[in-house]
Amino acid sequence: MLQLLRSRLRRALLVILGVSLFAFMIVHLTGDPATLMLPLDATSEEVEAFREAMGLNDPLWQQYLRWLGRAVRGDFGLSLRHQQPALTLILERMPATIELTLAALGVAICTGIPLGVWMASRRGSWSAFAGSIFGLLGQAMPVFWLALMLQLVFGLLIPVFPLTGRGSFKQLVMPAIALGFYSTATIMRLLQSHMIEVLQQDYIRTARSKGLSRALVILKHALRNALLPVVTVIGLQLGVLLGGAVITENIFAWPGVGRLLVQAINNRDIPLVQAGVFVIAVSIVIINLITDLLYTWLDPRIRLEG
Amino acid sequence: MQSVLSSKTALFGLILLGIVVVSALLAPLLAPHDPREQNLEKRLQPPAWMQGGSPEHPLGTDHLGRDILSRIIYGARVSLLVAVISVAVSGTIGTLLGLAAGYWGGRFDAVVTMLADVQLAFPFILLALAVMSVLGTGLRNVILVLGVTGWVVYTRLIRAEVLALREKEYIEAVRALGQKDHKIIWRHILPNVLPSVIVMASLRIANMIIAESSLTFMGLGVEPHIPTWGNMLADGREYITNAWWLATFPGLAIMLTVLAINLLGDWLRDRLDPRLQNSL
Numbered sequence: 001m002l003q004l005l006r007s008r009l010r011r012a013l014l015v016i017l018g019v020s021l022f023a024f025m026i027v028h029l030t031g032d033p034a035t036l037m038l039p040l041d042a043t044s045e046e047v048e049a050f051r052e053a054m055g056l057n058d059p060l061w062q063q064y065l066r067w068l069g070r071a072v073r074g075d076f077g078l079s080l081r082h083q084q085p086a087l088t089l090i091l092e093r094m095p096a097t098i099e100l101t102l103a104a105l106g107v108a109i110c111t112g113i114p115l116g117v118w119m120a121s122r123r124g125s126w127s128a129f130a131g132s133i134f135g136l137l138g139q140a141m142p143v144f145w146l147a148l149m150l151q152l153v154f155g156l157l158i159p160v161f162p163l164t165g166r167g168s169f170k171q172l173v174m175p176a177i178a179l180g181f182y183s184t185a186t187i188m189r190l191l192q193s194h195m196i197e198v199l200q201q202d203y204i205r206t207a208r209s210k211g212l213s214r215a216l217v218i219l220k221h222a223l224r225n226a227l228l229p230v231v232t233v234i235g236l237q238l239g240v241l242l243g244g245a246v247i248t249e250n251i252f253a254w255p256g257v258g259r260l261l262v263q264a265i266n267n268r269d270i271p272l273v274q275a276g277v278f279v280i281a282v283s284i285v286i287i288n289l290i291t292d293l294l295y296t297w298l299d300p301r302i303r304l305e306g
Numbered sequence: 307m308q309s310v311l312s313s314k315t316a317l318f319g320l321i322l323l324g325i326v327v328v329s330a331l332l333a334p335l336l337a338p339h340d341p342r343e344q345n346l347e348k349r350l351q352p353p354a355w356m357q358g359g360s361p362e363h364p365l366g367t368d369h370l371g372r373d374i375l376s377r378i379i380y381g382a383r384v385s386l387l388v389a390v391i392s393v394a395v396s397g398t399i400g401t402l403l404g405l406a407a408g409y410w411g412g413r414f415d416a417v418v419t420m421l422a423d424v425q426l427a428f429p430f431i432l433l434a435l436a437v438m439s440v441l442g443t444g445l446r447n448v449i450l451v452l453g454v455t456g457w458v459v460y461t462r463l464i465r466a467e468v469l470a471l472r473e474k475e476y477i478e479a480v481r482a483l484g485q486k487d488h489k490i491i492w493r494h495i496l497p498n499v500l501p502s503v504i505v506m507a508s509l510r511i512a513n514m515i516i517a518e519s520s521l522t523f524m525g526l527g528v529e530p531h532i533p534t535w536g537n538m539l540a541d542g543r544e545y546i547t548n549a550w551w552l553a554t555f556p557g558l559a560i561m562l563t564v565l566a567i568n569l570l571g572d573w574l575r576d577r578l579d580p581r582l583q584n585s586l
Binding site: 011014015016018019021022026027029036136137139140141142143144145148149151152156239240242243244246247250251261262265266268273277280281282284285288 | 420424433437568
């Protein structure tokens with residue numbers, strides 16, 4: 001187990017290094033970061049002075065090492081627009097994004113798992129059929145459209161929830177549902193298919209023939225085993241949700257990292273974009289690492305071998 | 307019983323997708339109006355069945371008086387075009403990398419796996435937004451970004467399959483006969499992984515439609531003057547308080563198209579490659 005932990009950690013570090021290289025390279029995609037960061041009407045002298053000041057005339061690998069050296073110490077430079085350290089700006093917005101993402105994950109788990117179990121245990125019934133339509137639609141609906149429709153129905157037609165903003169529980173409801181809905185459908189469909197598989201196993205028949213109740217067999221014997229692959233998917237969904245938060249935050253004016261990042265992208269505030277992209281990617285690497293280890297720990301077959 | 311039910315849903319998907327494809331191909335014949343024709347006198351006209359609506363504009367008009375139905379019909383062109391080309395590009399890159407990484411293994415495999423891990427650390431939409439902001443918006447760049455960043459799922463899938471195939475006796479046999487590597491891959495391995503590629507590609511078309519419309523909706527995708535579902539929704543968002551139809555119908559078009567593709571993709575998967583059932 002310790003060896004496994006060590007190899008996974010080493011791998012995660014390598015990925016983070018790769019992530020840093022990409023975050024650095026974003027600005028160099030078009031060739032000249034100076035023209036990207038300066039206003040369009042900058043004179044060629046201004047451009048040259050800017051390049052000199054930012055060290056853009058040095059070889060690329062030197063620039064990268066210098067950038068990485070600073071990034072390791074948390075210095076991504078000043079945001080061009082806010083004139084404050086980019087990392088500080090991102091970290092200030094992080095709690096809002098974490099709140100939204102976890103709320104969405106909560107929605108997905110609390111609805112996806114019961115629905116998945118229900119549909120597997122009522123296979124062939126009308127309610128299971130309705131559930132599968134719900135799942136198919138959930139996976140076909142773009143996050144931003146669902147967000148708009150929620151605003152339309154529950155914000156304007158039947159004004160139960162505020163349209164935008166953050167602060168109260170009511171303001172969290174619509175963004176969390178909009179963001180979590182796709183994951184609800186994913187968890188539900190996955191759990192359903194695993195449950196159906198597990199329910200056909202011999203040990204389930206044994207448990208039933210022992211005289212155990214149907215509910216007990218489903219919840220205790222079947223769900224436990226079918227839930228295992230779902231754990232991995234839940235970890236992956238967190239990454240999906242963090243990405244989806246970028247769009248959801250913009251629609252609901254939720255003051256998180258995603259909203260800040262899109263503003264930064266529109267303003268071509270490169271240090272802020274780099275810091276935001278880096279922080280989000282590193283969060284996802286860490287989430288994946290934890291999911292991976294959790295899965296290993298939960299599955300005795302792997303735990304005992306490894 | 308199960309197969310009848312599943313083919314029923316597949317048939318439904320096929321009909322739905324058929325409508326979308328035909329609309330895209332025959333847009334100039336089917337659309338009642340020019341999708342760009344503005345008429346400010348008729349702006350924000352509701353759908354025909356509502357008070358103030360007219361049969362001339364069945365789904366109403368937008369803030370510039372353009373016909374919504376015609377714009378949705380033309381929008382299908384862009385969505386399908388972007389999705390099909392970007393899937394073709396990413397599928398080809400991803401499959402080639404997966405074949406090579408799985409077959410030869412070693413350092414190349416390590417590099418490819420590493421690259422895949424790095425890319426998976428970025429939420430797709432964030433990566434696309436960041437790259438689009440640097441490259442600039444536009445139809446061509448959307449296809450480029452979606453095509454180049456979409457390879458990972460194919461590579462992972464194909465690599466795993468090739469790793470298993472490589473150990474099969476018949477592959478060892480052709481290798482023992484002195485067959486060259488690229489011929490083994492081309493003649494004996496590719497045909498075996500092709501069903502998985504097709505299934506994955508079909509399902510990915512749906513993802514790409516959503517990705518393109520999301521990028522465009524965020525203002526970093528297809529140019530605003532081209533009628534697309536994403537652009538229509540971006541306009542609709544501005545008028546959501548007084549004209550619900552602007553934001554509703556293009557979204558329905560996306561949802562139904564994606565649904566149709568997913569239904570067909572699921573059916574294809576069950577037919578071609580039942581093993582994939584739980585992994586996709």
